[in-house]
Amino acid sequence: MQDFTRRSLLQGGTxxxxxxxxxxxxxxxxxxxxxxxxxxxxxPGAKLTVMRWxxxxxxxxxxxxxxxxxFKAATGTEMNVFSESFExxxxxxxxxxxxxxxxxxxxxxxxxxxxxxxxVLKMNDVADYLGKKYGGWTDAxxxxxxxxxxxxxxxxxxxxxxxxxxxxxxxxxxxxxxPKDFPGFLEMCKALKANNTPAGFALGHASGDGNSWxxxxxxxxxxxxxxxxxxxxxxxxxxxxxxxxCKALYESFIPGTAxxxxxxxxxxxxxxxxYCTANGISIYVAAxxxxxxxxxxxxxYHALWPVGPVGKPTELQLALPILAFNxxxxxxxxxxxxxxxxxxxxxxxxxxxxxxxxxxxxxxYENAPIWTADPKNTVFSQASKRTLPASGIGTVGEKAAxxxxxxxxxxxxxxxxxxxxxxxxxxxxxxxxxxxxYR
Amino acid sequence: xxxxxIPRAKPQMSExxxxxxxKHNRNWLGFWFMVPAMAFxxxxxxxxxxxxxxxxxxxxxxxxxxxxxxxxxxxxLWDDSIFWLSVxxxxxxxxxxxxxxxxxxxxxxxxxxxxxxxxxxxxxMVLIPFxxxxxxxxxxxxWIFDSQFSIISWSLRHLGLISQNINFLxxxxxxxxxxxxxxxxxxVPFVAITLLAGLQTVSPSLYEAATLDGATRWQxxxxxxxxxLTPIIAVVMTFSVLFTFTDFQLIWAMTxxxxxxxxxxxxxxxxxxxxxAGQLGEGAAISSAMIPFLLAAIMVSWFGLQRRKxxxxxxxx
Numbered sequence: 001m002q003d004f005t006r007r008s009l010l011q012g013g014t015x016x017x018x019x020x021x022x023x024x025x026x027x028x029x030x031x032x033x034x035x036x037x038x039x040x041x042x043x044p045g046a047k048l049t050v051m052r053w054x055x056x057x058x059x060x061x062x063x064x065x066x067x068x069x070x071f072k073a074a075t076g077t078e079m080n081v082f083s084e085s086f087e088x089x090x091x092x093x094x095x096x097x098x099x100x101x102x103x104x105x106x107x108x109x110x111x112x113x114x115x116x117x118x119x120v121l122k123m124n125d126v127a128d129y130l131g132k133k134y135g136g137w138t139d140a141x142x143x144x145x146x147x148x149x150x151x152x153x154x155x156x157x158x159x160x161x162x163x164x165x166x167x168x169x170x171x172x173x174x175x176x177x178x179p180k181d182f183p184g185f186l187e188m189c190k191a192l193k194a195n196n197t198p199a200g201f202a203l204g205h206a207s208g209d210g211n212s213w214x215x216x217x218x219x220x221x222x223x224x225x226x227x228x229x230x231x232x233x234x235x236x237x238x239x240x241x242x243x244x245x246c247k248a249l250y251e252s253f254i255p256g257t258a259x260x261x262x263x264x265x266x267x268x269x270x271x272x273x274x275y276c277t278a279n280g281i282s283i284y285v286a287a288x289x290x291x292x293x294x295x296x297x298x299x300x301y302h303a304l305w306p307v308g309p310v311g312k313p314t315e316l317q318l319a320l321p322i323l324a325f326n327x328x329x330x331x332x333x334x335x336x337x338x339x340x341x342x343x344x345x346x347x348x349x350x351x352x353x354x355x356x357x358x359x360x361x362x363x364x365y366e367n368a369p370i371w372t373a374d375p376k377n378t379v380f381s382q383a384s385k386r387t388l389p390a391s392g393i394g395t396v397g398e399k400a401a402x403x404x405x406x407x408x409x410x411x412x413x414x415x416x417x418x419x420x421x422x423x424x425x426x427x428x429x430x431x432x433x434x435x436x437x438y439r
Numbered sequence: 440x441x442x443x444x445i446p447r448a449k450p451q452m453s454e455x456x457x458x459x460x461x462k463h464n465r466n467w468l469g470f471w472f473m474v475p476a477m478a479f480x481x482x483x484x485x486x487x488x489x490x491x492x493x494x495x496x497x498x499x500x501x502x503x504x505x506x507x508x509x510x511x512x513x514x515x516l517w518d519d520s521i522f523w524l525s526v527x528x529x530x531x532x533x534x535x536x537x538x539x540x541x542x543x544x545x546x547x548x549x550x551x552x553x554x555x556x557x558x559x560x561x562x563x564m565v566l567i568p569f570x571x572x573x574x575x576x577x578x579x580x581x582w583i584f585d586s587q588f589s590i591i592s593w594s595l596r597h598l599g600l601i602s603q604n605i606n607f608l609x610x611x612x613x614x615x616x617x618x619x620x621x622x623x624x625x626x627v628p629f630v631a632i633t634l635l636a637g638l639q640t641v642s643p644s645l646y647e648a649a650t651l652d653g654a655t656r657w658q659x660x661x662x663x664x665x666x667x668l669t670p671i672i673a674v675v676m677t678f679s680v681l682f683t684f685t686d687f688q689l690i691w692a693m694t695x696x697x698x699x700x701x702x703x704x705x706x707x708x709x710x711x712x713x714x715x716a717g718q719l720g721e722g723a724a725i726s727s728a729m730i731p732f733l734l735a736a737i738m739v740s741w742f743g744l745q746r747r748k749x750x751x752x753x754x755x756x
Contacts, residue, residue, distance in 0.1 A: 087715070091501045098503060116503075204609075205695035207715075256586020258698035259608035268587045398500070398717070405716040411521075414699045420611065421699075429520055436515050436721075 027066060030345045031074035038340070039129060042075040042333035050337075051092060052107040053320070054083040056282065056357045063353030067346045077333045090115070096325060104328040105337065110390050110404075111144050113153030113323040114397040120152045121324040126335050127151040130342050134362035138384040141361035143396055144319040153323035154338050157351075157358040160317050160383025161212050161280045163303040166296075169197040169275035178303030182220060182245060185306040189252040192275055199276035200253045200268060202260035203414045208318070209262050210410045213278050215316040217249075218242045218409055219392055220308020225403055225434055226394035232434045234412070235427045241309075243416045243423045250417040258418050272296060278305070281356035281380055302379045304386070317387035320358070359383035399438050408433045492730075494723035501717045512724035521700055522725065525708040529732075531615070532704060533683045536622045540679055541672075543623065544630025549660075551631065552638045562635070569628035577692035580621040584608050584693070608694050611701040618702050621689050626682065630675055637671030638664065677740035681733060705729050 035042070050068075055061035065081070072079045084092055089108040096103040097116040106112065113120050127145075131137050141155035163178060170178065173191035189199045202209040218224070223238035250257070254274055257264075268274035269283050270293065277283075287297035305315050322341075324334035340346065342362065351358055351370045356377045360368065361384045371381040391400030403409070412430035415421040421429065461467050495512055499505030516522045551562050568576065583590055584607035592604040608614045645663050654662070687706040690696065696703030696711065703711075705725055713722020 090717070091714075094501050094503060204697040205711075254587070255604060256606050256609040258610075259586050259606070259614065259694065261695060264586070267585075271587065273587050402716045402718060406712060411699060414697070418609075418611075418699055420701075432519065433521065436519065437718075439515070 027070045027345070028073055031070035031340070034340060034343065034345075035074040035336070038336055039125065040332045040336035040339065042077045042336050043330045044076070045078075046075070046330035046333035047078040047080070048104045048328075048330060048333055048337060049080045049102065050082075050105040050107070051089065051096075051103050052081065052083050053089050053109065054085050056280075057285070057353070057355055059353035059355065060350070060357065061353075063350040067341055067350065070346075071337055071340050075333065075336065077330070077337070079337075093323075100325075100327045103325060104330065104334055105322060105324050107156060107320065107322040110319055110401050111321070111396045111398075113145055113321055114147065115401075117147050117152050119325055119327070121326045121328065121331050121334060123151040123154050123324070123335065123338065124149075126154055126339050129339060130154070130362060133364075134342070134344070135364035136362070138361050138363065140317075140387045140389050141319065141384050143389045145321050153321040154342070155319055155321045155361040155384075156338075156341065157320045157354075158317050158361060158384040158387065159280060159320060159357060160359045160380045160387075161208070161278055162379045162383075163276065163305060164269065164279050164283050165199075165276040165301055165303065166197070166299050167301050168299050169195065172197070178301075179306050180304075181306050182308050186245065186248055186252070189249055189276070193252040197275040198252065198254040200257050200260070200265060200274050201249070201277055202262070202265060203250065203258045203410070203417060204260045204264075205407050205410065206260055206262040206264070207405065207407075209260070209265060209277075209279065210407070211404050212316045212318075214246070214409050214413045215392070215404075216278075216305055216314055217246050217308070217413070219314035219316075219388060220306075220310060221245065222308075222310040224392040224394065225409065225430075226392070226400075226438060228393055228395075230395050230399070230438055232431055232438060234434055235431045239412075239427055240423050243413065243426065246413050247417045258414055270296070281377070284376060285355055300376070302376055304379050304382060313386035315383070315387045316390065317359075317383045319384075319387075319390070356380045402437050403434060406433065406437065408437070491723050492727050494720055495727040497720045499719040499723075501714070501719055505720050508720070512721050513728075515721070516724055516728065521703070522708065522728075524700055525696075525703045525705050525725075526728075528615075528700075528702060529684060529704045529706075529729075532619060532622070532686070532702075533680055536619050536626065536683050537676065537680050539619070539623045540626045540630050540683075541676060543627050544675075545634055545672075547627065547631035548634035548638055549664075551635050562632070565631055566628045568625050569632075573625065573688040574692055576625055577621065577689045580617070580624075580689075581608075581693045584617045609698050611698060614694055614698055614702050618690055618693055621693065622683060622686060625689070626679060629682075630679055633675045634668065634671060637668050637675075641667050673740045673743050677736060680736045684729065684733060684736065 052064070055064075061083075068079045068081055071077065086109060089106070090110075090112060093103065093106040093108055093112060094115060096106065097119040100119075123145075127137070137155065141158065145151055145153045145155050165178065169192060170188070173188060173195055175188050175191070179185045179188050192199050201213045203214075204210060218239065221238045221242040223234070223236055223242050225232065225234050227233050254268065265274060265277040265279055266283050266286070269277055269279070270286060281302070284297065284300050284302065287293040287300055290297075305313065307313055322338055324331065324338070328334050341350070344364075347360070347362075347365060348368045348370070351360065351365065351368050352373075354370075356370065359380055359382075360366065366381050368381070371378050389396050389400075390404055391397065394400055408430050411433075412426045415426040415429065416423055494505070496507055496509060497505035498508050498511070547565060551558070551565065555561070582588065586604060586606060586609050589604060589607060591607075592601070595601045596604070606613060607617050641664060645667075646659055649659055649663055685706050686704060687710065690702055690704055690707045691710070694702045696707045700708075705728065709722045709725035709729075711722075712725065713719045
C-alpha cells in the first residue's frame with residue numbers, strides 16, 4: 001500500500017489508457033488464440049528486454065507498440081521496449097553480446113546478427129515456420145541472416161529507397177516512362193539538365209543515399225569490392241567503366257552534390273529545385289502530408305532503379321534484422337514474439353503504419369494492402385527482392401559493413417567525379433583502404 | 440652497552456617509521472592533501488589517455504575486446520593517403536585559423552579597450568559566437584553555405600553578380616575556406632576577451648610616461664602594449680591552437696570531412712573510423728597520432744613562458 005503513490009497511479013493510468021487506445025479487442029483475441037496454438041510457449045513469468053532502432057514515422061511505432069501490448073496480454077510476458085538512434089543500435093547490441101546481459105532481443109540494421117554469431121539464439125525453427133507459411137524469404141534477406149544453414153536472426157523488414165522524380169519534368173524531356181537501363185538513364189539525366197530541371201544524387205558522406213546509389217552504379221557494371229572469397233577485386237576494368245559512367249552522370253547533376261548529406265536531396269526536391277533523385281519514400285510522404293505541396297506530391301512518382309549492363313537488379317537496400325541473444329532466460333518467449341510480429345494479422349497493419357518505409361522480406365506480403373493503397377507505393381514492395389546483400393557478392397558481415405560505413409566506394413566515385421583523382425588513383429586508393437579493412 | 444642499546448632503539452624507530460610516521464609527518468601531509476586531486480586526474484585524465492594509447496595497439500572493435508597487435512595500426516596508417524591528407528588538413532586548418540583568430544582577436548581587443556559609448560554592451564556582444572553551442576552555429580553555417588539554399592549565393596544571384604550558386608561545400612578549396620571561416624568566427628571572442636583582460640592590466644602610467652616622451656600610438660603599442668601582452672598571447676594562442684587542432688563538431692556538422700575528404704581533420708577521421716565504422720583500434724591510433732603535434736604546441740609555449748624576455752618584454756634571456 002505504501003507504494004501506492006500518486007505518481008505510480010498516474011503511470012499505471014496512462015499505461016492502461018495507452019494499451020487500451022492502441023489495440024483493438026480484435027487484436028487481443030487474435031493474440032490469445034495465437035498464443036494457444038503457437039509452436040513456442042512463452043515461459044511463465046518471462047520478461048523480455050527489446051531494443052529497436054528509433055522510428056521514422058509515429059504510426060509505425062504505434063503499430064509496433066500495439067503488437068507488443070497484445071503479445072504481453074496474451075502470453076503474460078513482461079515486455080520492456082526501448083529505442084536507440086540508428087548509430088547507437090549496433091554498439092549497444094555489441095556491448096550486450098560482450099557482457100552477456102542487458103538485452104534479450106535487438107532489432108538492428110544491416111547484418112547485425114553476423115557480428116557475433118556465437119552469441120545469438122538460432123532461429124531456424126522460426127524462419128522455417130514463417131517461411132513455409134508466407135511464401136518463403138527473399139534471397140537477400142536470407143543471406144543477411146544466415147550463416148551456413150543456421151539462421152542467426154530473422155530479417156524483419158527492409159527499408160527501401162527508389163527513384164523519385166517529377167513526372168512533368170520527364171514528360172518535358174521527352175521520356176514517357178522512367179528509363180530501365182543505364183544508357184537510358186544517362187540520356188534522361190542529360191535531357192533534364194538541358195531543360196534546367198536537373199537530377200541529383202549525393203556524392204558526399206551521406207551514409208544512406210550516397211552508399212546506395214553508388215553501389216548500384218558499381219554493381220550494375222559487374223564490379224564489386226570483393227569476390228566470393230573476400231579477395232579484393234575493386235581495381236578492375238569494370239570499376240573503371242562504372243567510374244566513367246558515374247562521371248558522365250555527375251556532370252548532368254545539379255551543382256553541389258559533392259557536399260550533399262542524407263537530407264540534402266529531400267530539401268532540394270521538396271523546394272522544387274531537384275527533379276529526380278533516389279530516396280526512401282520520405283520525400284513523397286512529406287509532400288503528401290503538407291497541404292502547401294499538393295501539386296508537388298501529385299507530380300512526384302517513383303520508379304525502380306534501372307538495370308545495369310550486368311542485366312539484373314543491383315540495388316542496395318537497408319536490411320533490418322532482429323536477433324535474440326543466446327543468454328536470454330526466455331528463449332521460447334523471444335522466438336514467440338518474433339514469430340508473432342510477422343504473422344499476417346500484425347504484419348500487414350505494421351507495414352501500413354510504416355507508410356512504405358518498411359518492406360516485407362516474406363514473399364506473401366507482396367500483396368499487402370499498403371502497396372496498392374496508393375499506386376505510387378508499389379515499387380517499394382520490391383526492395384527486398386531486388387537488393388543484393390550489403391556485401392555485394394562477398395561474405396556478409398562486419399568487414400562489408402565497415403567498408404560501407406567508412407565510405408570507401410563513395411570516396412572512390414567522388415574522387416574521380418570531382419576530378420580530385422584520375423581513375424587509376426581513385427581505384428588504387430579504394431583498393432588500399434579495402435586491404436586495410438579486409439586484412 | 441652500546442650493542443644492547445642499538446637493537447632496542449631500532450624496533451622503536453621502525454615502528455615510528457611506518458604508517459604512523461606517514462600519517463603525522465608534515466612533509467607527507469601535503470601529499471595526503473593532494474591525493475584526492477591526484478586520484479581525480481588519474482581516473483579522468485591519465486586513465487582515458489592511457490586506455491586510448493593502449494587501444495591503438497590492439498584490433499579492438501566496438502563491443503569486442505581486441506588483441507594486442509603491436510604497431511600494426513600505425514603501419515597501416517603510415518602509407519594511408521587519406522590519413523596523411525587529414526594530417527595536412529589539420530595543420531592547414533590550425534595554422535590559418537589560428538593566425539586569423541590572433542590578428543582579428545588582437546584588433547578587437549585593442550578596439551574594445553578604447554573608451555567608447557556602450558563599452559560594456561559591446562564587450563558582451565563580442566562573446567556571442569562563443570556562447571552559442573558549437574553544433575548550433577555549425578548548423579547555421581551549414582545552411583549559410585548550402586549548395587542549394589545558401590543565403591550568400593541567393594543574395595549575389597539576386598544582385599545579378601553570379602548566375603549560378605557558389606559550390607561552397609562541394610568544392611575542395613571553397614569547403615576549406617568555409618570551415619576555416621566558421622572556426623575563426625567561433626574562436627575570435629575567446630582570443631579577443633582574453634587579450635582584453637591582458638590589456639587592462641597594463642598600467643596607464645606607462646602610456647602617460649611614453650606620451651610625455653613623445654611616443655606615437657604605434658610606438659606605444661610596439662614598445663609597451665605588445666611586450667607586456669606577450670605572456671597572455673602565449674597562453675591564449677596555445678589554447679587556441681589546441682582547440683583548433685582537436686576541432687570536431689564544426690567539421691562534422693558542416694561537411695563530415697567531405698568533399699572527397701578535403702576537410703577531414705584527424706579528429707573527424709578518427710571518429711569516422713572508430714565509431715561509425717567500428718574500428719576502435721584504428722581510430723585510437725589516429726587520435727594518438729595527434730599527441731606529438733599537441734605536445735609540440737604545448738612545448739613551444741611552455742619554454743616560451745620560462746623565458747624572461749617573454750615574461751617581461753626584455754631583450755635579455
